[in-house]
Amino acid sequence: MKVKVDKKSAEKMLQEYKDFIRIDHETGNLRWGSIPVFLTRARLLYDIYREIEKLVGEAAYSVTYHSLRTYGAEFGKLLRDPTYPSGRGKNRKELFENICADSLAGGWGKITIEEKKGEIFLECETGFPISQCYIEDKEKSKGPVDGFYLGYFEGILSAVDACEYQGEETHCKGKGDGKCCFVFRMYKSHHASK
Numbered sequence: 001m002k003v004k005v006d007k008k009s010a011e012k013m014l015q016e017y018k019d020f021i022r023i024d025h026e027t028g029n030l031r032w033g034s035i036p037v038f039l040t041r042a043r044l045l046y047d048i049y050r051e052i053e054k055l056v057g058e059a060a061y062s063v064t065y066h067s068l069r070t071y072g073a074e075f076g077k078l079l080r081d082p083t084y085p086s087g088r089g090k091n092r093k094e095l096f097e098n099i100c101a102d103s104l105a106g107g108w109g110k111i112t113i114e115e116k117k118g119e120i121f122l123e124c125e126t127g128f129p130i131s132q133c134y135i136e137d138k139e140k141s142k143g144p145v146d147g148f149y150l151g152y153f154e155g156i157l158s159a160v161d162a163c164e165y166q167g168e169e170t171h172c173k174g175k176g177d178g179k180c181c182f183v184f185r186m187y188k189s190h191h192a193s194k
């Protein structure tokens with residue numbers, strides 16, 4: 001099964017965001033439901049990535065990957081919640097379509113998700129935001145750079161399937177590949193570990 005996103009579902013998801021997000025004048029927060037949020041630009045994550053890289057070198061990838069994994073898992077739980085608009089998708093195809101629509105509506109990229117023999121392949125032809133900034137700056141990275149998104153999607157998929165996936169960015173536009181590709185393999189079931 002291969003799932004991709006169409007314009008209509010991405011726009012519907014974006015509308016849901018607009019409907020959910022409000023300014024709380026009392027606290028001065030922007031809130032998505034009850035959660036304080038901020039809307040920001042891809043450049044911010046790129047700048048953070050480059051600063052971490054200056055401090056810890058190649059380990060920057062691992063730092064960014066771990067930092068968004070928990071956030072992804074929170075969103076994964078939401079996707080299973082029937083009271084949340086996008087939690088309606090009950091079957092796997094709808095669930096993957098919602099993940100694709102969310103990625104595009106959130107400005108993270110137009111992705112496809114394909115599940116084959118227990119492995120989940122997630123691809124972004126336009127490249128995830130960090131690699132896009134490399135391209136804009138006409139720079140080439142030594143290794144893959146989209147650890148934020150690898151961790152994010154690994155968190156989502158692990159929460160949705162109640163297991164532990166381990167992801168790898170096998171191709172990355174930041175280092176000159178044609179697209180960014182993630183592969184996720186299950187290595188531990190939550191149930192089996194107990």
Ligand SMILES: [Zn+2]
Nearest residue numbers: 131146172180
């Ligand atoms: Zn990449």
